[in-house]
Amino acid sequence: MLKQIEGVDIELIRKRVLSKLTPEEEERFQRWLTKKANRDYYEKAQYYYTKGRVRNASEIDTKHVWSRLTHRLPPQRSRLLKHPVMVAASIAAVIAVTALLLILLEQPADNVKLAKQITSIVPGHRSAELILSNGQKVRLGNEKQEVVEENGIVINLGDEEVIYNSDEDISGYDLKNTIRVGRGEEFSLILADGTKVWINSLSELCFPVNFNESVREVEILSGEACFDVAHDQQRPFIVKTPGHNIKVLGTTFNVSCYQNENVIETTLIEGLIEINNQQGASVPVIVRPDQQYVFSKYTLDSNVQRVNGANYIAWTHGVFLFEDESLESIFKTLERWYNINVFFETNEKRAQIFSGRLPRFENVDVILNMIEKVSDVEFNLQDNTVIIK
Secondary structure, X not given: OOOOOOOOOHHHHHHHHOOOOOHHHHHXXXXXXXXXXXXXXXXXXXXXXXXXXXXXXXXXXXXXXXXHHHXXXXXXXXXHHHOHHHHHHHHHHHHHHHHHHHHHHOOOHHHOOOXXXXXXXXXXXXXXXXXXXXXXXXXXXXXXXXXXXXXXOEEEEOOOEEEEXXXXXXXXXXXXXXXXXXXXXXXXXXXXXXXXXXXXXXEEEEEEOOOOOOOEEEEEEEEEEEEEOOOOOOOOEEEEOOOOEEEEOOOEEEEEEOOOOOEEXXXXXXXXXXXXXXXXXXXXXXXXXXXXXXXXXXOOOEEEEEOOHHHHHXXXXXXXXXXXXXXXXHHHHHHHHHOOEEEEOOHHHHHOEEEEXXXXXXXXXXXXXXXXXXXXXXXXXXXXXXXXX
16 A cells, blocks of 8 residues: 655755754654654655765855756746846745755766666757738747738747737737647747747647737637736736636736646736636636635636745746645646656555656656655656656
């Protein structure tokens, strides 16, 4: 029978090994340690930490680590980094992940042996398909080029993002473009008003090539997108989802509405948003920073909960951040990004809890090794299917 292991942050385990816990953290850790299954988990994790090349905090060259990490991540021109909350969150994430990545990434590959040798499966990449108003399809991510829409708007197609050039003298607000991002892909675009949108794997967004004078409206048909909305007091920005509308003036938020998920999650990072036109509700709901609006597509129920907003946009900065999430939930994310299929041999494994920070642009074998080191799961790979047992 599978041992049930309750979630605890990997960073807490690392600090315990290094005798760096605060009194409050030690109290929390001791409560977690009362169960035998959790003690076994800790002993296994402790072994890998103490056997790593870095044995204590004083051995960590933080400047070297920062250089290593930023070298691994793709260049980010995100305006989000200008926001104080994101700067603080990014620094905290790097500090928390430093020791773990040094230990796990710098160890010889044979320190952890998967149940079956895994053929390298590379991470996702910058790619997408743009559908113009006339139905023409353009593949994005291959080369830079310019496209002129029927109303004369110039679209700059870069290898990492699409930029729509605004022209107040040009009408044609009814012309819509659609961007489709497949499995194993991500892309970003800058709308005609200057709003930047990061679009995650298996997502589809529809938007006008130029906004009118009264409202800015886009529609996320499915998937996940992060919006950094250009402020315009006179023209509210509205995002339509399959369950409700999100109204903003200028703010940063993330929307997740995948077709195979039961809920739509809207997470606010900065500013203020209003949820309206929801099925089954007549009163608008105001959402504030570090709050998440959760809407059930089946029961039509909704609630607002407190979250760490930075966790939900970490993917735009090349990092997976998981906090007390089930393996089933985690591997839904990895399926979309690595374009793999996942099969659980037992339902118990689906419910196993994991917390940690993982690099988004590493091959899948690196990710599986890191998870396997601090859990009691094993992975097999058959063709493009990961079997978890």
